[in-house]
Amino acid sequence: MIILGVDPGTNVTGFGIIKFSNNRLEHIAHGVIKLSSFNSIPSRLETIYDELSRIIKIYKPDEFAIETAFYGKNIQSTMKIGYARGVSLLASIHNKIVTSEYSPGEVKKAVVGKGSASKEQVGYMVKTLLNMKRVKFKPDESDALAIALCHAFRMKAPTYKKSKGWKEFIEAYPERVIG
């Protein structure tokens, strides 16, 4: 399964692509879409949409993950993050990719094990998990990869089917019996 994680913004939009199969995590690509050279918001939004569509066509991700509920420093920047997120989601929908949204706390918890982890801790764990300790990621790239990793762990986590009783549960999940 190939997962595209996106950290959208109207100044910089980060992306990270990982492969997750047979319980192994593999780095595929990462980068930023720089938008500061475009004057108007509409042209920035068009560029985010076009670039993400291009990335989707190249790497053919099966899943798309985005951070939700992260808010800007003030209401203007929150609104702009909203613009960028809206068109990012649309690029995913138009390319028929399932979208998932995670809160910053969920991403931190999945990657570091602690919802209140610092940006540095997240960056360190992204490098460790992807076996890329020597690479220097930009913050937006690191965040995008963390979102993709969070989605991989969510896919990995077993979802137990509802069992009618202990007997049925033990038959379905023998590995859960200790000793």
Added chain:
Amino acid sequence: MIILGVDPGTNVTGFGIIKFSNNRLEHIAHGVIKLSSFNSIPSRLETIYDELSRIIKIYKPDEFAIETAFYGKNIQSTMKIGYARGVSLLASIHNKIVTSEYSPGEVKKAVVGKGSASKEQVGYMVKTLLNMKRVKFKPDESDALAIALCHAFRMKAPTYKKSKGWKEFIEAYPERVIG
């Protein structure tokens, strides 16, 4: 000139279309895109984009106007307005229509003459200006028409070319000379 005004939201997106030519204002169409029956934000965003694209294909507007800097009651609703605005702008860009953004104060000032006008005053003036006093507009329709009217008045307002001196100015704009 045909102007499409849009009041975007993830629950309801209002639109209003007017014609402005030879200094005359004419109502063309108005309506709402209802989104509450869609469960997910991505499917709502897709519907806003698709419906606005459909409206653009039918009415072929020359200009697209949207309200900016209006914020929701709280940060979550502000973010959602951002999503809706982002995909609305994209629908306009993808259909090669020039977009303009106006603040709520600019819209009120253009339509009522007062930046602090009430919603009711705006609604009343929209009806009066479009000669549609008997029609009952929904709030999102009225707001979308007000945005379109604001854009028409902006187009109407004379923009004086820079003149090198009074002589040149008087030659270019003889109607500005009093008495």
